[in-house]
Every structure is written in C-alpha cells, then in structure tokens.
Amino acid sequence: MSFSSLGLSEQLVRATSDQGYDTPSPIQLQAIPAVLSGKDVMAAAQTGTGKTAGFTLPLLQRLSEKPRAGKGPRALILTPTRELAAQVHDSVNLYSRYVPTKAAVVFGGVKINPQMMKLRKGLDVLVATPGRLMDLYQQNAVRFNEVEILVLDEADRMLDMGFIRDIRKILALLPAKRQNLLFSATFSNEIRGLAEGLLDNPVQVEVAARNTSAETIKQSVYPVDQSQKTALLSKLVRDNSWDQVLVFTRTKHGANRLTQKLERDGITAAAIHGNKSQGARTRALADFKAGEVRVLVATDIAARGLDIKQLPQVVNFELPNVPEDYVHRIGRTGRAGEKGHALSLVSADEGKLLAGIERLIKKQLPRKEIEGFEPKNNLPLKPKAKADPSKARSRRPQGGNGKSFGPKPAGRSGGRGRQGQGEGQGRGGRPAQRHSA
Ligand code: AMP
Numbered sequence: 001m002s003f004s005s006l007g008l009s010e011q012l013v014r015a016t017s018d019q020g021y022d023t024p025s026p027i028q029l030q031a032i033p034a035v036l037s038g039k040d041v042m043a044a045a046q047t048g049t050g051k052t053a054g055f056t057l058p059l060l061q062r063l064s065e066k067p068r069a070g071k072g073p074r075a076l077i078l079t080p081t082r083e084l085a086a087q088v089h090d091s092v093n094l095y096s097r098y099v100p101t102k103a104a105v106v107f108g109g110v111k112i113n114p115q116m117m118k119l120r121k122g123l124d125v126l127v128a129t130p131g132r133l134m135d136l137y138q139q140n141a142v143r144f145n146e147v148e149i150l151v152l153d154e155a156d157r158m159l160d161m162g163f164i165r166d167i168r169k170i171l172a173l174l175p176a177k178r179q180n181l182l183f184s185a186t187f188s189n190e191i192r193g194l195a196e197g198l199l200d201n202p203v204q205v206e207v208a209a210r211n212t213s214a215e216t217i218k219q220s221v222y223p224v225d226q227s228q229k230t231a232l233l234s235k236l237v238r239d240n241s242w243d244q245v246l247v248f249t250r251t252k253h254g255a256n257r258l259t260q261k262l263e264r265d266g267i268t269a270a271a272i273h274g275n276k277s278q279g280a281r282t283r284a285l286a287d288f289k290a291g292e293v294r295v296l297v298a299t300d301i302a303a304r305g306l307d308i309k310q311l312p313q314v315v316n317f318e319l320p321n322v323p324e325d326y327v328h329r330i331g332r333t334g335r336a337g338e339k340g341h342a343l344s345l346v347s348a349d350e351g352k353l354l355a356g357i358e359r360l361i362k363k364q365l366p367r368k369e370i371e372g373f374e375p376k377n378n379l380p381l382k383p384k385a386k387a388d389p390s391k392a393r394s395r396r397p398q399g400g401n402g403k404s405f406g407p408k409p410a411g412r413s414g415g416r417g418r419q420g421q422g423e424g425q426g427r428g429g430r431p432a433q434r435h436s437a
C-alpha cells in the first residue's frame with residue numbers, strides 16, 4: 001500500500017516522501033480514506049502511531065480542493081498541550097509544503113498579540129490549545145464561521161486536563177455542518193459521552209496499541225531503595241553510555257531536583273514541565289535533540305506529545321500514579337520499528353503501582369537487581385503467583401489498554417488522579433505535590 005493508493009494527491013504524497021515515509025502506518029491506512037470521504041471519524045490511536053499524518057494529510061487534501069473564501073480558519077485542530085500543538089503545527093507545515101494552505105498555532109504561556117496578528121492575516125488550519133483559543137475568541141481575534149473540519153487530538157488528555165468546558169464552549173460556536181475527527185488513546189465513559197454528542201455516524205478506526213506488547217520495547221524493573229535511585233540512574237547512564245535518555249518523574253519538583261543532582265554528578269540534564277516557560281521547554285527539548293543534554297527529565301503531561309525520533313531509552317525514575325501513563329511513557333521509545341528499552345526504578349513503596357501496571361499490561365516485568373544497589377527494604381516486588389482480581393482497580397473497566405470500541409462499560413472512569421498535576425493550561429486543579437523524588 002502506498003500513500004497515493006489511499007487517494008492522496010501527488011503534492012501530499014511528495015511531502016510524505018520528503019519525510020522518508022514509504023508506507024502508510026496502520027492508522028493512516030484506515031484514517032486517510034475515512035477522512036477523505038468526508039465522514040466523521042472516531043479513532044483510537046496513541047502518539048507514535050503516525051496519527052498526526054493520519055488526520056493532517058487528508059485534511060489538507062480536502063482544504064486544498066477549494067480556495068479559502070474569508071480569513072478562516074477552515075480546519076481547527078485542538079490539542080491538550082503547547083508541546084503537542086507546536087508539533088502538530090510543525091507536521092502541518094511539513095505536509096502542506098506543496099499545497100497552498102496556510103497554518104498557524106496558538107497556545108497559552110506566550111504573548112497573545114503576535115497570535116492575534118497571525119490570525120488577522122488569514123489562515124486555513126489553526127492548531128490551538130482550548131484555553132488560549134477561547135481567550136482569542138473572547139477578544140474577537142478569531143471567528144469560527146468558516147470551520148469545515150474539527151479535530152480533537154488526544155481528547156482523553158484534554159478532558160483529564162480539565163478542558164471540557166472550553167471544548168464545549170468552542171463546539172457551540174462552530175457551524176453545525178462540519179466534519180469532526182476525534183482522536184483519543186483511551187475511551188472512558190466521558191470520552192464516549194463527548195463522542196456521542198459530537199460525532200455523526202462516525203467511521204471507527206482502531207489500531208493495535210503501541211503498548212507494552214510492542215515487541216520492539218524491552219521492559220525491565222530495577223528494584224532499588226528510593227534514596228539510591230539517583231546514584232543508580234547516574235551509574236546506568238555512565239555504564240551504558242546512554243547519550244539520550246528520557247527520564248520520568250511524578251512531580252515537577254521531583255524533576256527539578258533530579259536534574260540538579262544529575263548535573264552535580266557531571267551528567268548534563270534538563271527538566272521539562274509545566275512550570276517552565278515555553279521558551280525554557282523548547283530550549284530543553286532542542287538541546288536534548290541536539291545531543292547537548294544527555295538526560296531529559298519530564299513529568300507525564302509535559303512529555304505528552306514530545307516527538308523525539310528514535311529514542312532508545314526511557315527510564316521511569318518513579319512509577320506513574322495512573323497505570324495508563326506507564327504505557328504512554330514507554331511508548332516514547334522503540335518508535336517506528338526501532339529497538340527501545342524502558343526500565344523502571346522501583347522502590348518498596350511503589351509495589352502497588354507496579355502491580356497495577358502489570359495488571360493493565362497483562363504481564364509480569366522482569367526484575368533485575370544491580371550489585372551494590374540491592375534494596376534494603378524488601379519489596380512486595382516478586383511477581384505474585386496470581387493477582388486477586390477482586391482487588392483490581394477499575395479505572396478502565398473494559399480492561400486491556402482501554403481502547404476498545406465495544407459496548408459501554410458500567411461505572412465511571414474519568415480522569416481521576418490527574419487533575420492535581422495542573423500542567424499545560426488546564427483550568428482546574430492545583431498542583432498536588434504528593435510525592436517528590
Ligand atoms: P505521531 O503518532 O503522529 O506522533 O507520529 C509518530 C512519528 O512517526 C513521527 O515522528 C512521524 O514523523 C512518524 N511517521 C508518521 N507516519 C509515518 C510513516 N508512514 N512512516 C514512517 N514514519 C512515520
């Protein structure tokens with residue numbers, strides 16, 4: 001299968017060849033014809049599946065079929081975080097090289113005036129985070145009367161981050177006749193509710209999760225005491241000569257402290273999280289990509305949407321509070337068929353979190369103790385013979401990776417346990433510094 005056989009124009013196919021893509025990814029195989037047909041689409045797809053091109057390419061084709069009448073935007077792409085917005089915008093620019101559509105991106109945390117100027121000049125595709133988009137609308141800087149296509153990207157994250165009210169307000173302002181595309185990694189009741197109100201007889205698109213069963217990702221657990229984690233991480237970075245490792249912490253505070261400790265230990269490191277200015281985050285990511293910084297320390301929400309090609313190594317310095325985040329985290333490695341390794345430094349107090357993750361991914365992760373770092377506190381870490389299903393948490397009642405489109409599960413499974421992180425521009429929830437590294 002080639003991109004041209006999916007019905008994409010020669011200009012768009014050329015743009016994909018420029019990127020070095022020879023074959024469409026599974027999500028692209030399904031999503032591109034569906035979007036080109038003009039129907040609404042509901043897609044279960046995570047970062048790393050090629051979903052961005054999956055909606056961007058056909059969207060550009062539809063827009064380039066006729067010229068813009070007014071100032072636009074004609075396509076609106078909403079994303080949960082600034083990073084993801086910036087990346088989607090970059091992708092739109094790459095793929096629209098040979099078509100006449102114009103794109104812009106708006107997000108919070110930076111000056112609003114330059115964004116107003118951009119909007120005034122006219123554009124076809126607007127990539128936006130919901131909060132800033134509403135601010136711009138309230139200041140009469142943007143109108144929605146020409147919107148033909150709406151994309152909600154990473155809709156689950158948008159809800160988790162408290163954007164539902166902004167999203168509903170925006171939806172109410174859009175022309176009734178339009179094409180709607182909803183992309184989400186997971187399908188909670190809340191997402192299904194949103195989808196029901198939004199989508200008209202949607203084409204459902206689903207691909208195998210880039211989850212832990214991805215054979216390209218080797219996963220292991222290193223039992224270690226909390227107090228020894230930094231030293232162990234330094235050792236691992238050195239012994240394995242890792243040049244590019246993404247390390248996850250649970251909190252912003254923890255990310256800062258770990259970064260400082262690594263730097264003191266002579267390992268170049270930078271932190272990326274919601275308390276950093278946009279400039280600082282962009283710089284940290286650029287330094288990391290350029291190989292000037294060996295370790296990038298990130299919190300879950302800040303890491304969302306980071307597109308780093310061929311990242312060989314991901315480390316969970318602390319396990320996430322929400323098991324699904326583990327899957328998102330390790331999905332940062334082993335991309336596009338590359339081999340990747342995800343390892344987790346797990347202390348005794350994280351035994352329950354580990355058990356929750358292993359239940360979700362339906363496998364036991366191999367344990368590996370490192371000489372000199374054997375934990376003093378013995379952990380409930382050895383794989384249990386059999387988990388007690390009655391004690392399983394039911395945050396994703398449908399089980400598995402939560403991506404099924406099957407019948408609606410009973411019980412609520414919204415974004416609990418996440419509000420507190422308060423990153424990006426979510427409008428609810430104060431930072432909850434429950435654990436610090
Ligand atoms: P996404 O899931 O949209 O974040 O994309 C993940 C990565 O896959 C990005 O770095 C894309 O540039 C890359 N990518 C997207 N489509 C393809 C393709 N058909 N072949 C190879 N790489 C791709």
